[in-house]
Amino acid sequence: EDQVTQSPEALRLQEGESSSLNCSYTVSGLRGLFWYRQDPGKGPEFLFTLYSAGEEKEKERLKATLTKKESFLHITAPKPEDSATYLCAVQRGNNNDMRFGAGTRLTVKP
Amino acid sequence: EAGVTQSPTHLIKTRGQQATLRCSPISGHTSVYWYQQALGLGLQFLLWYDEGEERNRGNFPPRFSGRQFPNYSSELNVNALELEDSALYLCASSLETGVRSPLHFGNGTRLTVT
Secondary structure (H helix, E strand, C coil), X not given: CCEEEEECCEXXXXXXXXXXXXXXXXXXXXXXXXXXXXXXXXXXXXEEEECCCXXXXXXXXXXXXXXXXXXEEEECCCCHHHCEEEEEEEEECCCCCXXXXXXXXXXXXX | CCCCEEECCEEEECCCCCEEEEEECCCCCCEEEEEEECCCCCEEEEEEEECCEEEEECCCCCCXXXXXXXXXXXXXXXXXXXXXXXXXXXXXXXXXXXXXXXXXXXXCEEEEEC
């Protein structure tokens, strides 16, 4: 069965302390892997789409990478405003529905 | 560009009642998706509509249903509400099917069943 697993569940960082979030997946016919940011009480906000192994995307302090089995979201020198839950999702086969991981709750302390 | 809008923001119902949630997609988007996000759980796929047709549904009972109107807006109906239906219901839209389009989410309807 298709699975999306994110780790860690929660991560606390000091401002400026770089780290990575992991999203591992087992899915048949991956069409795309998506990263979202979700703030409390809000809907997920789209960050990146990755389509093939080796691909990388960057936006400000965030960089997403993709291998055949997992994706990483690297956060460089995070700031308190980067605190949020980060979700990854896979789009698979001929279905347009996305399967989401449970998310990583990131807290960045000043 | 206006984003995905959902109404109402909050909804309080009693067990056994029916709830209706509404969603307006981004202009030009033809696909609408519904997800349930219960406390402590990830987003669970409910329903996908495109061009007025239900294209796929997740592992939810038939009392979860919906429709898509000619203007691409959508409605989610939950009948015979149960306590465990309390959750944030998120609507998302995408540009078109058959391509790797990201979903764009609204801020959800918080449904509380007492």
